[in-house]
Amino acid sequence: MSVVRLTVRDWIRDARRIAVLTGAGMSAESGVPTFREAQTGLWAQFNPQELATEAAFRAHPQRVWDWYAHRRNMIAAVEPNAGHAALARFAHANPGRLTLITQNVDGLHQRAGHAHTWALHGHIAQDQWLDTPRACCDVDALESGRPPRCPTCGNLRRPAVVWFGEQLPVQALEAAEAAVRACDLMLVVGTSGEVYPAAGLAFTAHQSGARVVIINPEPTPLDVVAELRLPEPAAVCLPAILT
Ligand code: APR
Numbered sequence: 001m002s003v004v005r006l007t008v009r010d011w012i013r014d015a016r017r018i019a020v021l022t023g024a025g026m027s028a029e030s031g032v033p034t035f036r037e038a039q040t041g042l043w044a045q046f047n048p049q050e051l052a053t054e055a056a057f058r059a060h061p062q063r064v065w066d067w068y069a070h071r072r073n074m075i076a077a078v079e080p081n082a083g084h085a086a087l088a089r090f091a092h093a094n095p096g097r098l099t100l101i102t103q104n105v106d107g108l109h110q111r112a113g114h115a116h117t118w119a120l121h122g123h124i125a126q127d128q129w130l131d132t133p134r135a136c137c138d139v140d141a142l143e144s145g146r147p148p149r150c151p152t153c154g155n156l157r158r159p160a161v162v163w164f165g166e167q168l169p170v171q172a173l174e175a176a177e178a179a180v181r182a183c184d185l186m187l188v189v190g191t192s193g194e195v196y197p198a199a200g201l202a203f204t205a206h207q208s209g210a211r212v213v214i215i216n217p218e219p220t221p222l223d224v225v226a227e228l229r230l231p232e233p234a235a236v237c238l239p240a241i242l243t
Contacts, residue, residue, distance in 0.1 A: 015185035025190020029235035030078045065147040083238035084112035099179035118172040126160035180205040193222035
């Protein structure tokens, strides 16, 4: 095993509190294409950043709904990988030591058995109302369609994910901030570090005195706060350092 891996393994063993932030690269080896990867087939003509917004949904509800349906189908067909499993195993074996924060909406950490996962960007498998629900808005009486709607007022269902320009769920963000301030080691796995406030968590951990370790085959803007970088795929690296 490389010296860097051995060092990180020692840090994990010695850390009292570990915070882990994951991004799309965490699920790459499960077969979920990362958000910024080229889209394929029908969707190649669209930029994801132009589909994942409230304005796009209001302008083209069927198009955006269908894109999410495509992503939901893709995610339903894949399995958690060895990296998800290693994190879940470690958390189970070390209660209270590891806080998992994810930007992923795919639910793969949860499916791997990671009971407490702070999902900063929501859950793709779930829906919610687009506009504040009125008395007539009843999820058990939806008019089917793409998207489904309230038959009385027309309020639309939308994926329960955080779109560009939207606020993150307050409880999850506060829990994530508290965890990175309190940790002595932070692992940042498979994120491009481009999207805030999630990316800012690595800076907060660093400023609070924690060691930051980045697991990502590619360089990222978060490397400036990394004490060590493991330029490896998550599903290979995590099982090696968490055992
Ligand atoms: N293991 C680890 N990292 C990987 C792997 C892998 N097997 N494969 C790719 N990566 C890295 C890439 O090098 C890249 O830095 O994962 C990162 C994926 O970056 P993004 O696609 O930008 O994903 P993410 O950082 O999660 O995006 C943040 O932005 O698109 C929105 O809301 C969406 O949650 C998402 C957020």
